[in-house]
Amino acid sequence: MNFAESTQRLNWIFTADQLARLRHENRQRSLDALIEAQRQAAASQGSLEPESTTTGAAPAAAEPLSLHEEGELLKYYGSRLQHVCRELRLPRRVLGSALTYLKRIYLAVSCLEQDPQQLLLTCLYLACKIEEHYISAAELGRLTGAPAEVILRTELTALQALKFDLIVYSPYKSIDGFLEDIKEAAAEAEAAGGAAGAAAGTAAGASVSGGLDPGMAGLSEEQLAKVRQAAYNAADSLMLSDAPLLHMPGQLALAALRSAFNKIGIKLQRYPERVAQRGSGGSGNWRQQLQQLQAALAALDLLGAEAVLAVEQAKMVALDRRLKTCRALLQQGSGKSGSKGKAQADKHARKAAKAAEKRDADEAALGIQSIEQPAAKRLRIST
Secondary structure (H helix, E strand, O other), rough: OOOHHHHHHHHOOOOOHHHHHHHHHHHHHHHHHHHHHHHHHHHHHOOOHHHHHHOOOOOHHHHHOHHHHHHHHHHHHHHHHHHHHHHHOOOHHHHHHHHHHHHHHHHOOOOOOOOOOHHHHHHHHHHHHHHOOOOOOHHHHHHHHHHHHHHHHHHHHHHOOOOOOOOOOOHHHHHHHHHHHHHHHHHHHHHHOOOOOOHHOOOOHHHHHHOOOOOOOOOOHHHHHHHHHHHHHHHHHHHHOOOHHHOHHHHHHHHHHHHHHOOOOOOOOOOHHHHHHOOOOOOHHHHHHHHHHHHHHHHHHHHHHHHHOOHHHHHHHHHHHHHHHHHHHHHHOHHHHHHHHHHHHHHHHHHHHHHHHHHHHHHHHHHOOOOOOOOOOOOOOOO
């Protein structure tokens, strides 16, 4: 299956207005539930109105997060997910899938309904399975200090929010593809550069004729490696924004690559034309595709600039504390039925954890080891 036919293309690329609507609906639903929980709590204390209305305003610690604040907190937890993946030396395809899962899930639920600190590891657990880089829940729990039961308990919640669409196309593979295309175009320009380059006056003239910008054809392997790493880093930043929900992975990759080439003084102007021409399949509408691509690149530049802004640790701690206070009140208001459901989920999770440990032991006995990780140190994922 290619990207054009994928569930990602069909179900998980949105407009900015669509994202805003989904998030507003999720937040409003959770706020309605929180207000009802506050009403029940106030009634149980002999008051007819929630504390937030009798005093005129909710206590600061119990104030629900705004949509902007939820976005900031999710960005923070996305950066923690990146940190865990780097520490465990996981392939970038795992990171890309895990981050994408986290973003998609919070289009179906709000931060008030599901704790991102818990779902973060569930997303990583799922990504490792789907990307064939398996790490058991027990092992992941040991490495991060999180109970395996928590990871397994939220697995079904995550899968349902993802609509079981688990195949992800991330920009990292597209970056590699673009760099291979650049190397091939440079080789073609060099092969044809004898007469053509002499006629143009410089080898750069031949590279431009091949759809490359001046300076791209003469890069050494070491320079290309630096460009690749810089592009990966730029893509990491874009993945913390709404970019993977708004744009196709190839567009993210080209934006990241353009940023990387800018760092070594090469402006990508002709190469996007080459990409548009090849993407059009030889049809005459490549100029229209180029306009759309340039508009997407401009939008991605803005998203990237916003994504690289550092988050304040103290602010994230305060936001997380407010969120947990509201969630505790919401869960308290759900009553015994909520406690019973959680108890059942915990029971199933414990059984699943034991089964996973037995599977790991069986695999070890057969010599089928799960992925070997660095020395087991606990990674900090909380605020």
